[in-house]
Amino acid sequence: MEAPDEELMRAYRNGDAAAFETLYARHRARLYRFVLRSVKSRAVGEELFQEIWLRVIESRARYTAQARFTTWLYTIAHNLLVDHWRKRGLTLVALEGDEAPGSSPDPADQTQARESLERFAAALQALPPLQREAFLLHEEGELSVAEIAAATGSNEGAAKSRLRYAMAKLKAAMSDG
Amino acid sequence: MDDERDPRLTKHYRELEPLEPPRELDRKILAAAREAAVRPAGRHRWYYSLAAAATLVFAVALTLHVERERPDAEMSPTASVRGEIKPATPAESKPAATAQAKSADSAREEIPRFAPDPQAAAAASRTEALRSEAPQMRAEQAERRAERAAAEPRAAADQAKAMAMPSRAAGAPPAAPENPARWLERIAELRSRGRHAEADRELAAFRKAYPDYPLSNVMRERVEGTPAPAAQ
Numbered sequence: 001m002e003a004p005d006e007e008l009m010r011a012y013r014n015g016d017a018a019a020f021e022t023l024y025a026r027h028r029a030r031l032y033r034f035v036l037r038s039v040k041s042r043a044v045g046e047e048l049f050q051e052i053w054l055r056v057i058e059s060r061a062r063y064t065a066q067a068r069f070t071t072w073l074y075t076i077a078h079n080l081l082v083d084h085w086r087k088r089g090l091t092l093v094a095l096e097g098d099e100a101p102g103s104s105p106d107p108a109d110q111t112q113a114r115e116s117l118e119r120f121a122a123a124l125q126a127l128p129p130l131q132r133e134a135f136l137l138h139e140e141g142e143l144s145v146a147e148i149a150a151a152t153g154s155n156e157g158a159a160k161s162r163l164r165y166a167m168a169k170l171k172a173a174m175s176d177g
Numbered sequence: 178m179d180d181e182r183d184p185r186l187t188k189h190y191r192e193l194e195p196l197e198p199p200r201e202l203d204r205k206i207l208a209a210a211r212e213a214a215v216r217p218a219g220r221h222r223w224y225y226s227l228a229a230a231a232t233l234v235f236a237v238a239l240t241l242h243v244e245r246e247r248p249d250a251e252m253s254p255t256a257s258v259r260g261e262i263k264p265a266t267p268a269e270s271k272p273a274a275t276a277q278a279k280s281a282d283s284a285r286e287e288i289p290r291f292a293p294d295p296q297a298a299a300a301a302s303r304t305e306a307l308r309s310e311a312p313q314m315r316a317e318q319a320e321r322r323a324e325r326a327a328a329e330p331r332a333a334a335d336q337a338k339a340m341a342m343p344s345r346a347a348g349a350p351p352a353a354p355e356n357p358a359r360w361l362e363r364i365a366e367l368r369s370r371g372r373h374a375e376a377d378r379e380l381a382a383f384r385k386a387y388p389d390y391p392l393s394n395v396m397r398e399r400v401e402g403t404p405a406p407a408a409q
Contacts, residue, residue: 012210012214015214015215016214017210017211017214017215020207020210020211020214021207021210024203024206024207024210028197028198028203029196029197029198032196032197032198033196036196037196046198046199046202049198049202050202050205050206053206053209053210054206054209057209057210057213058213060213116189117189117192117193120189120190120193121193121194124190124193138182139182139187139190167183167186170186170189170190171183171185171186174185174186174189
């Protein structure tokens, strides 16, 4: 039976480097995708990805297993992403349809997209940042609505609403084909 | 919808480009994690360790300081105070007297801090009273001693010898009534050394032997161990 994340994190906090390696192997790919699909540039995404793990390492003494490790990890990721978005001047306070648009793909590319997967990818990139984040936390982090709310510092109603809007837009993009 | 997923949506999402962090990035992060694992976790632990060490050092230093100071305070404040008015031998120099005065000063300052018991406080109070008259007493003593030395060189030599061996001189009762001045000096010496019971006995014997011997205020204070009455 595999050790739970929380136990591994406690072991790492107590000096067990191997526990961190297991934890990292378990979450690296999902977190990497979450970050890279939240930003435009791969270089920026990789920088943020590294920074998130360094924060985990530095914060190990303060880690308490009151919440799931995944929620804690994605909370750190969210905070760094918010900093990144703010630096880029993106507005994050608006909700739903009024929310600032994300990086819209070129409409010409969009219309030329023949594969539904491509349309799906384009729709994901076109989502407003907070909706996209809610969807990615749901898919990559496997967080519940309550956990999404906790990780993003919002309430459950807002988290649920963001997720709902994101899923509706993505479904619409798939149906367009 | 809460935590329900749309399988079609999830399937589409999973079919997107399978992104993986590059090996170089993995290597950097794992190296940082390994390096951190050998250090104590977090600034808080480091901070508390340092604070604990600083507290320990402070406590040890304070204890050592108190231990060093205590003998002075416990060495009977009266002893150090009376040491100041101890009759000076002819060989005593002025710097020595100054040092004694300084010692008395420091005792007076330290007593309330390290020996706050009533006895010590009373002693400190006596010290203060005595100290204020010390220069006058020293002058009187020096004058008397000079007179005695001129008149009784041998007695002065005996006295110096008695000072050099205070326990024997102070402890041995006189076989016969001796020179009253010397006797008083010996009683004062006993008093200054805190041997009050002996001093009291000797003083009683002295008064029996010389009931009418006039005592100056200073001498009375020295042999009785009480502050001198107001000047007459």
